[in-house]
Amino acid sequence: MNFKDDIKTLRRQSNLTQEALAQQLHVTRQTVSTWETGKNMPNLETLHALSHLFNISLEKLLFNEEIAMKKDKEPSLAIQIDHDVKLKSRYRRWTFGLGSLIALALVSIGILCLGYYKGIGTIDRFDPFLSYKVGYTKLPNEKEISPNNKTTNGYWTAWFTDNTMGNEWTKLTLTTGLNPGVKDPYVMAYHKGSYVKVARIVPRTYINQTYVSNIAALDALLNHKGNTATNNHDLKKYKTQIHISDTVQQLVTE
Incomplete structure (x- = not known):
């Protein structure tokens, strides 16, 4: 007997239709039909799956005989095929895992960049590449910062200077409430990117x-x-x- 007859016999002995066998091997019924008519042969992975499905060695499936590995001899073709299929499956899992990690890393970096350049404080808060800074700005007028402002609900946006050189600026949106009576009020904000952890109204002095x-x-x-x-x-x-990195003092002459 040859392979096409063997595969048909094994299928019938297992009470499987061509459709049922195809479903277990994740192929089409037409593919199984081409095996049984001798028009085509399964690939190595499918042969490996067939040997496990019918509980038969690859030697028996391919050559209709058992071929044992002799002492000090090379492994049989079937054993080599089995080994190669297992290695291929292992490499596929490794490749998929590595690819998934790389994709996850790229997506994460993309999200962090989006948060930084779009000023999304929720993202900046968890960005491991950003550090907390203390920025300062002048407190806007009472109408703008009032919690009773139906347009802003007390949230306002301004540029904060983050260093004494005047070349690091961050646009922050925050709420401070009304001025408690501080003369010449400024705002000190402890922030990470666009995320403001805490802000206080302080005097100019x-x-x-x-x-x-x-x-x-x-x-x-x-x-x-x-x-x-x-x-x-x-x-x-x-x-x-x-975020702006201009040295503003050099752009203005009072």
Whole structure:
């Protein structure tokens, strides 16, 4: 007997139709039919699956005889096939696992970048590449920050200077409540990217004068006060971006 007859006999002995066998092997009924008519042969993985399904060795399935591995001899073809199929399956799992990890890493990095450049505080809060900073800005007028403001519900947005050099700025959206009576009020925000953990209203005398100068320079730049270098500077980015690295003091001359 040859393979096409053997596979048909084994299928019938197992009380399986071509359709039932095809379902167990994840192939079509037409594929099984081509095996049984001798028009085609299963691939190595399918042969391996057939040997397990019918509880028969690959030697018996392929050659209709048992071929044992002799001492000091090379393994039989069937044993080599079985070994190769197992290795291929193992490599496929490793490749899938590694690919999944790489894909997950890329998606995570993409989400973190989106959070940073779009100013999504919920994402920035869990970004391991960001660190907490203390930023300062001048407190807006009472109408803008009032919790009774139906448009903003007390949330307001402003540029905060994050260092004394005046070349690190972050646009933050936060709520502070009304001024409790602080004279010449400023806001100190402890933030990570766009995520604000805590913010406090403090008097001007509480913060470094350099920060005050930075804030005044930015206000002059945005409101075209004094001699501003607007001809060489695109102010549109202050409306669209979340993070700016301009040394504002160099752009403004009072």
